[in-house]
Amino acid sequence: MPALGERLDPEAIALLPQTLFADGRGLPSGRGTVRQGALLYARLCVQCHGPDGRGGSAPELAGGRSPLAGDYPDQNIGNWWPHATTLFDFIRRAMPMFAPGSLSDAECYALTAWLLERNGLWPEDVPLDAAGLGAVRMPNRDGFDSQWPDRGPPHP
């Protein structure tokens, strides 16, 4: 069999993007406040996500809190997302959609702090950093049942 790949040296390995895991591994240094987040949101996000995180063309980021078990459940960050690290990671890689990857780590902490605060999951006056984010316990963290390992076709 051919082995045509190039082995990376330690410097190249150090430059590789690191996956950010739910236990906080891979979270960068830096910090941001809820207030900074609110300002950034008003400048970069509101046009698609609406004021206060709702009412835009893009998914609602805060607001509705109808329970997941109810007739008309809301599936929002606050009551649906299992991990707060996912929020930081997603903002950093994909938002704002017209300039993905343009936000600094500090800006991502600030936006994450603001969105967590809007969802009742972070106090208004405490800056968010790696330790703080890693410690946030999302209300629906244990609400998902992995279908892997596979136990065969479901019925139905």
Add this chain to the structure above:
Amino acid sequence: MWPWGDGGVVWGDRWWSKLAIDDWLNPGGLRVQGNGDGHERAPGMGRRRFLQTSVGTLGLAPLMAAGTHPAWTRIPGAPFSNYGQPAASESGVIRWISANADVPGNGVSWTPLQDLVGTLTPAGLHFERHHNGVPRIDPALHTLTLHGRDARATRWTVAKLLRYPLVSRQLFIECGGNSNSGWLQEPPQAAVGWLHGLVSCSEWSGVPLSLLLEEAGVARRSGWLIAEGSDAFGLHMSLPLEKAFDDCFIGLYQNGERLRPENGYPMRLIVPGWEGVLHVKWLTRLEVADVPAMSRNETARYTELLPGGRARQFSFFMEAKSLITRPTLGDALAPGDYVDIAGVAWSGRGRIRRVEVSVDGGGSWQDAELQAPVLPVCFTRFRLPWRWDGRRAVLQSRAIDVTGYVQPGREALLAARGRWGYFHYNAVVSWAVDEDGFIAHVYA
């Protein structure tokens, strides 16, 4: 735009535009007839409907009687072309796009299943789901890097990957969100592809992922592999390493040619039988890890909320499903018409064993004929000849796969999964033929 076609017909081996037929018929005083209620241009109207209601009543004689040679036999034809395109008169056969107004590269385009036959989807009609557009990738600069737990970090250029032994497989890819309008309370009215066309089938060729994992020294089969794309969304998804070793490959070719940009050029992950979002396009990074990444698209999306409030996660398999692709909404039948009920079936778990068709809303079922060869994890064509007797009928198909799993009815699916699961909708789809021969999408 709704691609309803221009109302022309295929007759013999030629296509006749509606205008040409109008012109041709008018001198003889004949009018192209609809059914008189002005429905000729109704939503969903396709060329088959025109054929059946209009020209079909005229008989063959008028078109043949002219006795002259058509104009195109009297002038030299077009010269060669470097890359062939569909006939100009087939311009109505397109993907229907539904995208976000504020983010034009966020949305989907649907495969026009109602216009296609056979089992392979033309690359240009393969469904699309992009989150932030199609990147313009320079293949000379693009690389694939494999690193992480147990792995000696290794990087391949596109040119290097093209030199590996390639495998080829005909495989369907279905978006986990396909058919999600089925959860709505009222059945939306559209042709089959605009409701269920986030599924397509191609021959994919590429490098077995097991070769690359072994080259990087990864031996343990337990754990996860995180795959990341090089697009403006940076989509990343986790899949079990076991599957990666089993049958995944780095797709480089589609239907014999290099991938189209919108299908992942220069490379995408192929994950046979599993939901479309795992087939990461524009693949650039693979990281071996002990746990999944818990990315946004494997937590907040592509998970299914169940009644009671708990949710299914990592429900990777696309379970057995089938669709009648003809007749479909927009067609109309005349009493006594012979109808070749036909469609496609597939299962992420392997081969389709049987497809059953009902014309009475599930009261009775008949085995449809399966077109050979029946390949695992691939579109399987089925057909059942039928004569419409002029009474209301409800057409359904249901697939049974190699595991014995039977495609569920809609009631059963809703009972088990509630109304808010959004993903993995695979219930039986029903089309009612009313007394006038019109076809509508119904829940039955």
